[in-house]
Amino acid sequence: MKLKSTLLGLAIALAFTMPIDAAQYTVPEGQPPVPGADASIPDNAYQNYRYGEALNANASAIILARKHIYEMLDKQVEENKRSIEEAERWKKAHDKSMDISSHESTVILLHEGEHRAKMTVPIVVTRSFYKEAHKKNEVSSFAAESSVVAGLVSSSESFVDDAAYKSAKQKGAFNYPGITKGYWSITDTYSSENTPLMMAAVTFDKQPNHNYMAILGHKNHPITDKIERTMANFVIPSLQPIDDVDRTSDAVTWGNVTYRLPKGMQLQSEMKEGPHAEGRVYVGPDMRLVVTRGPIQRKDHPMVAYPKRVFKDLIYRSSKLLLQNVPIQSAMVLNNGIPTYIMDQYNPGKLSRILHLIQDDEYSYVMVLTYKDDKAKYNHLKLRNMMEYLDFKNAKELRSKTEKNKEISKKDI
Structure with missing residues (x-):
């Protein structure tokens, strides 16, 4: 779905310069703009799993892995355990494989009963966790890698009433097509750790009696700019019901x-x-x-x-x-x-x-x-x-x- 809108207070100024399909938001009067929203990023950027040329893995780890593989193959050639041609083929294959894996994304789908939605996030997932809370009619699916955690939560209860949202120092509301209600919040720490989290709670037009929340956090990362940019321009636009x-x-x-x-x-x-x-x-x-x-x-x-x-x-x-x-x-x-x-x-x-x-x-x-x-x-x-x-x-x-x-x-x- 297309998620076109403009930041409150900037609509007129940007009307003649912004990309037609920019991932921007309108916000109700008196509400702060959605942090991290970038008018230059298309609202369908999430549709490309590679997110352009963004690197979704640890760059230094990739460089070290490549160096180790090359050294191992060269040593095998020196010891006559592998031909030069075969070693070069392995190198090319490893380079292509690492390029694919280091740019991959993670797609989270929930589809049990009335829980029917998905989100996409630019992380290379290495761990996952699924949780059910029957009393709240709630399910959640989390994905994580070394420094990032992301998740999608589905519930019949309103997340705006949740203590985490109420206690957040930074929060606001937003609107765009396809979503009846949208709220965001940022917490500087979570579970007594320096793990800033940004949360976006939404109610879809097609599911008026249900609520979803996308979560993105960077562990031990004091600056929230990266999660704000990722959440505003990629994760929130990717949120969609999957009834179709x-x-x-x-x-x-x-x-x-x-x-x-x-x-x-x-x-x-x-x-x-x-x-x-x-x-x-x-x-x-x-x-x-x-x-x-x-x-x-x-x-x-x-x-x-x-x-x-x-x-x-x-x-x-x-x-x-x-x-x-x-x-x-x-x-x-x-x-x-x-x-x-x-x-x-x-x-x-x-x-x-x-x-x-x-x-x-x-x-x-x-x-x-x-x-x-x-x-x-x-x-x-x-x-x-x-x-x-x-x-x-x-x-x-x-x-x-x-x-x-x-x-x-x-x-x-």
């Missing part, structure tokens, strides 16, 4: 996993290769979806296994699953707290592809949607919304396994 997925797609269950099939597509064939590998092929007007599953090859935590699969199976082996010479956007996707990995090769006006890697406790799945942009029944963003959306029959069991060793501490949230 039922209108544009059908739910298809295969074993433990339920995925979405764009309406208009039909099952063309089923295939089986050996006792364990099998697949399904769906076709529709200028669209083709192939879903395959096989035994899990790597027992690592999914957030570790996905990057390994990307490197070894797709990048290093130059897999035909990826379109050649088409940019790759990637994101870790948390469907009700369960991590999967999506790669988006959007090629405007041309052949495009979305690839989704999925792993439960029994199978490893690969979903590949290939379509002709501008000719398929649905546009790129609607197709990606369908591809992101997954259900798991044993969701609670999967969450308990994935969170066991990588759980966010209570202080993080």
Whole structure:
């Protein structure tokens, strides 16, 4: 959805200079402007998982990792354990893999009962935590990396009545299309730590009786400019209800996993290769979806296994699953707290592809949607919304396994 508006008091001054699709906000009379709002950033910037060329990982860690890999490969060449050609191929593969992973984002989806919304945040998630509070009819999904924590909370109760919002020294209200009510707040410390948090509570036009809150914090970071800029220009614009997925797609269950099939597509064939590998092929007007599953090859935590699969199976082996010479956007996707990995090769006006890697406790799945942009029944963003959306029959069991060793501490949230 388009989120166009202008900062209170600046509307006239900016009317002739601001980008048409700038991510800006109107605020009620007497309210402060939304901190961090930047008129030069488009309101749909979140739609590109890479957020332009923003680096969503620790730059120094990437440099050190690259140096270590290069030194290791060069040493192997010197010891005749690897050819020069093979070493160069590994270097190129590692460079491409690190570029993809260091620019990836995290997508958080909630879709249980009346909890139906999503958000996107530019962090490379390494830990996750999902929580239910039945008394409040509330669910929350959190993601974190070394210095950042982000989350989406859904509740039938108003967050404006929450003690955290009431006690915040910096807070205000905002408006823009698609949202009936919007509030923001910033706290300098959280849980007695120097962890500034910015929160945005919203009520969608399409869900007038429900409330959502996006949370973003930087641990041990005394300056809040970065979280303000990220929240105002990327996270808040990305907040959206996901009720439309039922209108544009059908739910298809295969074993433990339920995925979405764009309406208009039909099952063309089923295939089986050996006792364990099998697949399904769906076709529709200028669209083709192939879903395959096989035994899990790597027992690592999914957030570790996905990057390994990307490197070894797709990048290093130059897999035909990826379109050649088409940019790759990637994101870790948390469907009700369960991590999967999506790669988006959007090629405007041309052949495009979305690839989704999925792993439960029994199978490893690969979903590949290939379509002709501008000719398929649905546009790129609607197709990606369908591809992101997954259900798991044993969701609670999967969450308990994935969170066991990588759980966010209570202080993080």
